[in-house]
Amino acid sequence: xxxxxxxxxxxxxxxxxxxxxxxxxxxxxxxxxxxxxxxxxxxxxxxxxxxxxxxxxxxxxxxxxxxxxxxxxxxxxxxxxxxxxxxxxxxxxxxxxxxxxxxxxxxxxxxxxxxxxxxxxxxxxxxxxxxxxxxxxxxxxxxxxxxxxxxxxxxxxxxxxxxxxxxxxxxxxxxxxxxxxxxxxxxxxxxxxxxxxxxxxxxxxxxxxxxxxxxxxxxxxxxxxxxxxxxxxxxxxxxxxxxxxxxxxxxxxxxxxxxxxxxxxxxxxxxxxxxxxxxxxxxxxxxxxxxxxxxxxxxxxxxxxxxxxxxxxxxxxxxxxxxxxxxxxxxxxxxxxxxxxxxxxxxxxxxxxxxxxxxxxxxxxxxxxxxxxxxxxxxxxxxxxxxxxxxxxxxxxxxxxxxxxx
Amino acid sequence: xxxxxxxxxxxxxxxxxxxxxxxxxxxxxxxxxxxxxxxxxxxxxxxxxxxxxxxxxxxxxxxxxxxxxxxxxxxxxxxxxxxxxxxxxxxxxxxxxxxxxxxxxxxxxxxxxxxxxxxxxxxxxxxxxxxxxxxxxxxxxxxxxxxxxxxxxxxxxxxxxxxxxxxxxxxxxxxxxxxxxxxxxxxxxxxxxxxxxxxxxxxxxxxxxxxxxxxxxxxxxxxxxxxxxxxxxxxxxxxxxxxxxxxxxxxxxxxxxxxxxxxxxxxxxxxxxxxxxxxxxxxxxxxxxxxxxxxxxxxxxxxxxxxxxxxxxxxxxxxxxxxxxxxxxxxxxxxxxxxxxxxxxxxxxxxxxxxxxxxxxxxxxxxxxxxxxxxxxxxxxxxxxxxxxxxxxxxxxxxxxxxxxxxxxxxxxxxxxxxxxxxxxx
Numbered sequence: 057x058x059x060x061x062x063x064x065x066x067x068x069x070x071x072x073x074x075x076x077x078x079x080x081x082x083x084x085x086x087x088x089x090x091x092x093x094x095x096x097x098x099x100x101x102x103x104x105x106x107x108x109x110x111x112x113x114x115x116x117x118x119x120x121x122x123x124x125x126x127x128x129x130x131x132x133x134x135x136x137x138x139x140x141x142x143x144x145x146x147x148x149x150x151x152x153x154x155x156x157x158x159x160x161x162x163x164x165x166x167x168x169x170x171x172x173x174x175x176x177x178x179x180x181x182x183x184x185x186x187x188x189x190x191x192x193x194x195x196x197x198x199x200x201x202x203x204x205x206x207x208x209x210x211x212x213x214x215x216x217x218x219x220x221x222x223x224x225x226x227x228x229x230x231x232x233x234x235x236x237x238x239x240x241x242x243x244x245x246x247x248x249x250x251x252x253x254x255x256x257x258x259x260x261x262x263x264x265x266x267x268x269x270x271x272x273x274x275x276x277x278x279x280x281x282x283x284x285x286x287x288x289x290x291x292x293x294x295x296x297x298x299x300x301x302x303x304x305x306x307x308x309x310x311x312x313x314x315x316x317x318x319x320x321x322x323x324x325x326x327x328x329x330x331x332x333x334x335x336x337x338x339x340x341x342x343x344x345x346x347x348x349x350x351x352x353x354x355x356x357x358x359x360x361x362x363x364x365x366x367x368x369x370x371x372x373x374x375x376x377x378x379x380x381x382x383x384x385x386x387x388x389x390x391x392x393x394x395x396x397x398x399x400x401x402x403x404x405x406x407x408x409x410x411x412x413x414x415x416x417x418x419x420x421x422x423x424x425x426x427x428x429x430x431x432x433x434x435x436x437x438x439x440x441x442x443x444x445x446x447x448x449x450x451x452x453x454x455x456x457x458x459x460x461x462x
Numbered sequence: 463x464x465x466x467x468x469x470x471x472x473x474x475x476x477x478x479x480x481x482x483x484x485x486x487x488x489x490x491x492x493x494x495x496x497x498x499x500x501x502x503x504x505x506x507x508x509x510x511x512x513x514x515x516x517x518x519x520x521x522x523x524x525x526x527x528x529x530x531x532x533x534x535x536x537x538x539x540x541x542x543x544x545x546x547x548x549x550x551x552x553x554x555x556x557x558x559x560x561x562x563x564x565x566x567x568x569x570x571x572x573x574x575x576x577x578x579x580x581x582x583x584x585x586x587x588x589x590x591x592x593x594x595x596x597x598x599x600x601x602x603x604x605x606x607x608x609x610x611x612x613x614x615x616x617x618x619x620x621x622x623x624x625x626x627x628x629x630x631x632x633x634x635x636x637x638x639x640x641x642x643x644x645x646x647x648x649x650x651x652x653x654x655x656x657x658x659x660x661x662x663x664x665x666x667x668x669x670x671x672x673x674x675x676x677x678x679x680x681x682x683x684x685x686x687x688x689x690x691x692x693x694x695x696x697x698x699x700x701x702x703x704x705x706x707x708x709x710x711x712x713x714x715x716x717x718x719x720x721x722x723x724x725x726x727x728x729x730x731x732x733x734x735x736x737x738x739x740x741x742x743x744x745x746x747x748x749x750x751x752x753x754x755x756x757x758x759x760x761x762x763x764x765x766x767x768x769x770x771x772x773x774x775x776x777x778x779x780x781x782x783x784x785x786x787x788x789x790x791x792x793x794x795x796x797x798x799x800x801x802x803x804x805x806x807x808x809x810x811x812x813x814x815x816x817x818x819x820x821x822x823x824x825x826x827x828x829x830x831x832x833x834x835x836x837x838x839x840x841x842x843x844x845x846x847x848x849x850x851x852x853x854x855x856x857x858x859x860x861x862x863x864x865x866x867x868x869x870x871x872x873x874x875x876x877x878x879x880x881x882x883x884x885x886x887x888x
Contacts, residue, residue, distance in 0.1 A: 168760070168761035172760070200785060
């Protein structure tokens with residue numbers, strides 16, 4: 057699924073800004089590789105074309121270029137507290153002189169450094185999002201690919217969080233746009249639904265499983281909306297999402313993007329790939345052997361106009377020990393497929409952005425053969441000072457509930 | 463107002479460790495207008511006619527006729543002068559000793575100039591360096607001419623000057639005005655006249671039949687009058703630490719520009735391209751970069767067209783390092799085509815030079831390769847001109863024999879046309 061294909065322009069429909077707050081964009085974390093700094097928030101104009109943009113938009117209405125929202129939509133569904141300490145809005149980027157990350161020269165209007173010629177990194181190639189101190193992620197182009205077709209959308213508030221990751225299938229046209237639209241739309245749906253569910257009530261699991269199925273259906277519609285009517289190679293993408301409600305994790309996947317829980321003692325792969333490799337594993341082939349097959353990466357379910365089955369596999373995890381909830385694309389797990397292998401790469405520390413950046417850098421160091429996306433939540437969700445889940449992170453105003461794990 | 467656009471043809475993918483980037487940059491000019499009439503300054507034309515003794519009665523009469531027809535095609539209001547050249551250069555019109563050496567074209571000056579031309583007689587030797595130097599002085603006497611063009615006709619070798627004297631005159635004039643040079647008959651040296659034309663951003667060709675002279679001059683003057691953009695420069699930016707391997711114009715003719723640049727700043731060189739009409743020119747830019755790691759992308763060159771301080775178009779030449787050999791192994795068709803056309807020009811010139819000194823083995827090999835390249839690239843003009851110099855046994859393998867008897871004019875025509883290229887796009 058990593059072969060290049062001729063591409064044609066696609067008049068991508070920009071998704072409408074979602075209603076709920078998806079969280080603000082973090083300051084850049086450590087660069088994944090030289091020349092790839094962290095995301096810079098878009099501000100009030102498009103970094104691609106300079107046209108004014110809605111600060112809550114994920115796409116420029118004028119040129120279709122990707123944006124990182126710097127503000128919540130005008131009327132958030134749930135009242136929002138203060139943004140976390142590490143997030144802030146920046147001013148307009150278009151009016152600023154952009155320095156080349158490779159040599160310090162000035163980046164020209166053509167997007168290349170005027171001194172060393174290095175391509176200025178685009179927002180789409182590398183961005184980091186941290187909607188709260190316990191939730192964050194990095195989406196990176198990797199080394200080998202010329203475009204980032206992975207996408208990620210995160211939200212967090214109080215004890216709840218939504219993590220959505222999509223991997224655009226690179227043999228399809230405009231999958232980079234489609235994946236971004238899918239992740240954004242699914243995150244909107246899950247944010248609204250997880251905000252309204254009452255934690256611990258009997259119907260929570262069923263309601264969230266239903267929400268995940270609906271989110272996938274909405275994501276599928278978003279992908280189709282970005283696909284040109286006459287496209288001969290319809291955009292397609294994988295889907296993996298996790299919703300944290302206190303100490304419970306609701307998850308779903310379609311394709312081969314994954315959800316792991318890496319607890320301090322137990323490491324689990326929660327999702328089950330819809331892939332050829334997984335089909336062979338199910339028939340008894342050892343994982344290592346199956347994932348080395350030439351067609352191992354061929355996926356059997358996906359989002360897109362030519363998809364026949366977009367019902368995800370869903371599940372629930374009751375968190376019983378502190379650890380990392382990981383939602384990632386194969387650009388990461390290719391280098392550490394089993395939960396133990398992946399856990400072995402975790403650095404110490406509980407800053408999700410730093411850990412996500414570390415894992416991204418590590419994947420790039422392994423060759424970066426594919427786009428890399430790592431979305432993390434430190435679970436159980438922080439509830440009050442002293443809670444194991446918070447591990448020193450500053451609680452927000454809403455976090456008045458008693459910790460459910462001690 | 464003239465508009466320039468550009469397009470880049472290249473394979474931007476480099477293998478791991480690859481350093482050399484090649485691209486064809488096409489620059490198109492539209493809406494050029496007419497010389498001297500676009501508000502960017504006056505145009506000046508000088509017609510230089512060889513009046514040496516070797517011209518004889520027939521060539522001299524044809525040349526007079528051609529010079530008059532050239533005047534007919536100069537737009538009214540254009541500054542002009544007529545120079546008669548032998549071992550000295552004479553200002554034939556306007557008939558002044560001092561002051562302004564050119565006048566504006568109108569019905570009266572045109573008639574006076576025609577009358578001056580009618581008195582030309584063939585006598586004396588040839589010293590083309592003095593002709594060029596006089597042209598420079600005449601243009602300078604007006605002072606504010608933006609676009610300067612000369613049509614130069616000769617029939618013989620530059621007997622009355624040393625090669626050094628001619629070179630000094632060329633160096634003195636290069637960059638000041640453009641020269642389209644034409645040789646009549648077969649007693650002039652292609653290499654000598656080509657040197658003048660190339661340095662002066664013009665063309666060289668043979669007029670085999672004196673009867674064609676008027677038509678050639680009329681066309682040259684019409685072309686010059688259609689160049690409404692007085693002076694444009696090709697600017698090439700390369701990254702710090704990179705190196706220009708070569709820069710050449712490859713269409714409509716092959717002209718090596720590599721060593722003709724002047725620095726604009728540390729990273730940018732400016733190469734003169736002269737005046738532009740509504741036309742397209744292709745440039746082959748080759749740059750050597752420091753290799754980056756697979757997955758990295760960078761700019762290898764910005765190729766810009768500038769008129770004065772204004773950048774009117776820019777083509778970006780890129781480099782992307784990839785591990786995918788399907789991408790990196792491809793040679794861009796335009797780059798391949800023009801690499802072949804440049805080699806074609808070279809092997810024709812080298813083959814004819816070898817033939818001239820009696821080295822038949824080298825001549826056969828070089829002209830055989832030329833036949834092969836011309837055939838492969840569909841350059842039918844070169845193929846038909848080669849056919850008059852060699853017998854072709856197998857065009858695809860380049861197997862040829864030198865013809866026993868070759869018309870000197872055919873050899874010279876092959877030589878002067880060697881730099882003309884075909885295009886592979888519409």
